[in-house]
Amino acid sequence: MAEKQLRRSLAILPMSTVMALTDLSARQIRYYETQSLVHPARNEGNRRRYSLNDVDRLLEVKDGLASGMDFATMRRLYAKTHQVESTQLESKRLSDERARHLLEAEMQQLAGMRPPQSGLQQHL
The missing domain is CATH 1.20.5 (Single alpha-helices involved in coiled-coils or other helix-helix interfaces)
Known part of the structure; x- marks a missing residue:
């Protein structure tokens, strides 16, 4: 079980993959980051890297906004x-x-x- 959680928390997904998985634009994802709703890791080139847990969080944010949450x-x-x-x-x-x-x-x-x-x- 711990290995599964460890793997889900590895920040390996680039922005393009996260966009495809969540159906969000790069601008929306970056905005959610500025709102402290998601905290992607950065690689050596300062590019954002997301984990599966981050993708789950983004999908929760998307659902929350759709249901009227602020x-x-x-x-x-x-x-x-x-x-x-x-x-x-x-x-x-x-x-x-x-x-x-x-x-x-x-x-x-x-x-x-x-x-x-x-x-x-x-x-x-």
Whole structure:
């Protein structure tokens, strides 16, 4: 599952491909970028590169505009979504840090530097 998300977040699609996939003009896509609704990566030549997640976002923006949403509402909606994603990422970082501590404690125990189970119990 993580590999799928990683692949979807790779910024490899040029503007022309995104235009074909979304049926939006380059001008519209750039405008959505100025409205902070999409944040494409840039390559060495400073050309925009989009991920599949960016394409999904552009399609959501297109649908939102078609249903009568304004840019301010969409920005607020995406800000909340970004905040939730950031919180989830932060909690994952904490769990990775916890895993490192557990591994360190186990390695110290195996090396005889710590009594059995003392380090593991305080982290559990």
